Amino acid sequence: MVSLVILSEAFDELLTLTYRENQTDLALCKAHFEKWYRRMKRALGGNFRFCASFEPQERGAWHVHVATHKLPKHAEYKGVKIEAWKLGTRIWRDIVGADNGLCFVGGKSKWGKGQRRRKLSLAKMAAYVSKYVTKMYKALPEEKNRYSRSNGTVIPAAHRMRLTGVPLSELIAVAFEHADGHDVVSHRVSRWGDFYWLCTEAPPVKPPQDRV
Numbered sequence: 001m002v003s004l005v006i007l008s009e010a011f012d013e014l015l016t017l018t019y020r021e022n023q024t025d026l027a028l029c030k031a032h033f034e035k036w037y038r039r040m041k042r043a044l045g046g047n048f049r050f051c052a053s054f055e056p057q058e059r060g061a062w063h064v065h066v067a068t069h070k071l072p073k074h075a076e077y078k079g080v081k082i083e084a085w086k087l088g089t090r091i092w093r094d095i096v097g098a099d100n101g102l103c104f105v106g107g108k109s110k111w112g113k114g115q116r117r118r119k120l121s122l123a124k125m126a127a128y129v130s131k132y133v134t135k136m137y138k139a140l141p142e143e144k145n146r147y148s149r150s151n152g153t154v155i156p157a158a159h160r161m162r163l164t165g166v167p168l169s170e171l172i173a174v175a176f177e178h179a180d181g182h183d184v185v186s187h188r189v190s191r192w193g194d195f196y197w198l199c200t201e202a203p204p205v206k207p208p209q210d211r212v
Contacts, residue, residue, distance in 0.1 A: 002147050003126040004155050005051045011067040014128070015088055016104040018063040019096060029054060029062040032095050033148065037066075039091045043077050044084075049150040053129050067129045071105070123185040123201040168193050 017036065023029065033052065041048040052066045071084040082090070088103025163171055168189070175196050178184065185199040 001155075002051055002053065002129055002149075005149050005153050006067045006126040006129060007123070008153055008155050009049055009051065009067075009069075009150075011049075011051065011069060013068050013070040014106060015066040015068060016063060017066065017088070017092055017101065018057075018104070019061045019101045021097075021100055022059055022061045023096075024056070024060040024062065026054065026062055029064065030148070032092075033064050035095050036088075036092055039094075040088065043075050043087055043091065044072070049153075051129065051147065051149040053147045065129050067126075123199055127185065168196070172196050 017033065019029075033054075037048065037050060037052075048068065050066050050068045052064050054062055054064055056062050071087070073084060074081055075084040075087045076082075077087055077090055085105045088105065089101075092101050092103050093099065161174075163174065172189075175198055177198075178200055179202070182200045182202050185201050187196070187198040189196050
């Protein structure tokens with residue numbers, strides 16, 4: 001569902017909210033996040049939609065991965081015009097305490113301190129955020145929400161086709177569709193050889209101002 005929300009909304013920006021202190025209370029993290037996105041929405045004139053997952057760091061402190069639309073260049077906060085990439089941190093620190101956390105634009109990268117995940121394709125964005133929901137699926141009780149998202153997302157109906165009694169090679173041949181110029185994001189066969197998953201993505205379309 002997280003993947004479908006991100007793909008349906010066409011989110012193209014990733015934010016990561018962190019704590020400096022070792023904040024290990026998930027309920028408190030979710031309460032902080034709810035205040036944060038409501039203030040972000042007000043500051044951006046109601047134009048803030050998101051899909052978020054929660055993950056504990058190795059030390060136990062929670063942080064939040066937020067897929068959203070690319071932020072504008074500037075925003076107004078408390079009557080002052082600031083660069084929009086600073087807005088997330090300003091609001092987050094107003095909630096959790098001065099110098100107690102950050103909002104990274106681009107998300108934190110596995111490549112180390114100072115590196116950020118920018119320019120993630122739509123499919124990779126969906127995979128990156130949703131993997132944390134999968135990671136935490138067994139760690140939380142069934143009644144606990146493993147992710148959060150804006151209301152009103154329209155999910156297109158899935159087109160399903162079921163084939164029975166056919167060899168796996170024929171199943172893959174029927175399912176495999178790869179247009180010229182598209183990338184294969186992921187593909188795999190289930191453990192029992194009765195399920196095949198294929199995800200492809202078209203190349204990004206450059207905005208008019210970026211075209212040569």
